[in-house]
Amino acid sequence: MLELAIGIILGCCALGAGAAMIAGIGPGIGEGNAVAKACEAIGRQPESRGQVTTTMLMGCAIAETTGLYALIIALLLIFLAPGRFVNILMRTLG
Amino acid sequence: MQTATRRFRAVDALLIILMLLPLLCGIVIKILFVPPGEGMDISGAAVFFTIPLPIQSMPITESQVNSWLVMLFVTGFCLYMTHGIRAGVKTRRQHLAEWIVEKTDGLVKDNMGEYFAGFSPLIGAVLALSACSSLLTLLGLFPPTSDLNIVGGWALLVFCLITYYKMKCGPVHYLKSFAEPVALLTPMNVISEIATPVSMAFRHFGNVLSGVVISTILGAALTGLTTTLLGWLPGFLGDIPFLKVGIPAVLSLYFDLFSGCLQAFIFAMLTMLYVASAFPMEDYFQRRELKKKTQKQSTK
Numbered sequence: 001m002l003e004l005a006i007g008i009i010l011g012c013c014a015l016g017a018g019a020a021m022i023a024g025i026g027p028g029i030g031e032g033n034a035v036a037k038a039c040e041a042i043g044r045q046p047e048s049r050g051q052v053t054t055t056m057l058m059g060c061a062i063a064e065t066t067g068l069y070a071l072i073i074a075l076l077l078i079f080l081a082p083g084r085f086v087n088i089l090m091r092t093l094g
Numbered sequence: 095m096q097t098a099t100r101r102f103r104a105v106d107a108l109l110i111i112l113m114l115l116p117l118l119c120g121i122v123i124k125i126l127f128v129p130p131g132e133g134m135d136i137s138g139a140a141v142f143f144t145i146p147l148p149i150q151s152m153p154i155t156e157s158q159v160n161s162w163l164v165m166l167f168v169t170g171f172c173l174y175m176t177h178g179i180r181a182g183v184k185t186r187r188q189h190l191a192e193w194i195v196e197k198t199d200g201l202v203k204d205n206m207g208e209y210f211a212g213f214s215p216l217i218g219a220v221l222a223l224s225a226c227s228s229l230l231t232l233l234g235l236f237p238p239t240s241d242l243n244i245v246g247g248w249a250l251l252v253f254c255l256i257t258y259y260k261m262k263c264g265p266v267h268y269l270k271s272f273a274e275p276v277a278l279l280t281p282m283n284v285i286s287e288i289a290t291p292v293s294m295a296f297r298h299f300g301n302v303l304s305g306v307v308i309s310t311i312l313g314a315a316l317t318g319l320t321t322t323l324l325g326w327l328p329g330f331l332g333d334i335p336f337l338k339v340g341i342p343a344v345l346s347l348y349f350d351l352f353s354g355c356l357q358a359f360i361f362a363m364l365t366m367l368y369v370a371s372a373f374p375m376e377d378y379f380q381r382r383e384l385k386k387k388t389q390k391q392s393t394k
Contacts, residue, residue: 068300
């Protein structure tokens with residue numbers, strides 16, 4: 001029975017980590033949009049290439065933040081959460 | 095003249111040694127004291143020893159040691175670059191040093207304005223420290239920037255700077271700025287104030303760490319693939335991970351070189367933007383004018 005409980009904990013942590021990384025879709029779309037617009041801008045005004053690239057990279061970095069939050073949640077779920085949950089289970093069982 | 099150049103050369107060589115010694119030390123420490131990871135081992139920084147302190151014992155970890163080594167390296171680099179600098183003499187080294195200083199000054203002036211021109215040493219230091227820390231992965235060392243504590247410390251420093259510049263108009267003005275535009279939004283403003291350093295730290299840490307995680311997973315996967323594909327080879331040939339040669343280098347080019355330098359640039363850029371936008375310049379100068387006027391009137 002205990003093995004089953006621990007197995008469920010581990011499996012659900014892994015599933016949760018995978019589900020958290022769905023958040024990667026958002027920054028992907030956002031950054032793609034940003035780069036597309038930057039390409040358009042450079043095509044229209046090739047002389048402003050340097051400034052557009054810098055601003056685009058800044059914007060990409062900020063748009064990436066939500067994805068990185070998801071990554072950190074996923075890492076916590078993989079490396080930290082299983083041990084915690086198993087500890088809690090052991091404590092409740094005594 | 096002859097002895098002068100000889101002494102110059104000797105000091106030069108000494109500075110180069112000072113510059114390269116920390117990196118060598120890092121590699122030696124890594125070989126001697128860090129237990130080798132096996133397969134898909136993604137552990138944090140190795141703890142060398144702990145110093146017992148009354149409140150909480152302080153562990154000295156790999157990331158702390160490596161960041162001190164990076165600081166020594168940057169110091170040695172700066173000493174080497176500025177050694178024998180003179181007006182009028184144009185050596186290649188002096189050109190490079192001047193180029194670095196001019197670029198940093200220009201970056202700070204472009205993004206922060208004339209008032210903050212004194213910020214360029216800080217920004218240069220942040221850039222150098224962050225970039226060199228991330229590039230430590232190229233030597234196979236643990237990059238200090240993939241430890242949240244190190245980057246969190248930098249972000250805390252930036253937070254202190256932001257708060258200092260917001261306080262420039264007095265604490266009342268600072269507290270009032272939270273209730274803008276409506277008093278109802280005060281909790282939101284407080285949260286966004288705290289979120290600034292947190293998101294800065296997480297951004298830098300997450301980007302570097304994701305590179306480390308991906309390269310570790312790829313390495314383990316390629317090792318496994320080689321054993322299944324080429325494991326039938328006789329003797330020790332079967333143990334050599336052939337597929338691990340070359341393929342991770344392509345990813346390393348992006349994650350270690352490009353991403354490391356880009357994150358350093360972004361951290362410095364965000365520092366500049368946050369600090370510059372935190373300073374209520376118009377209010378500050380208005381207040382100073384008012385103060386001067388009242389002082390003049392009182393002296394009259």
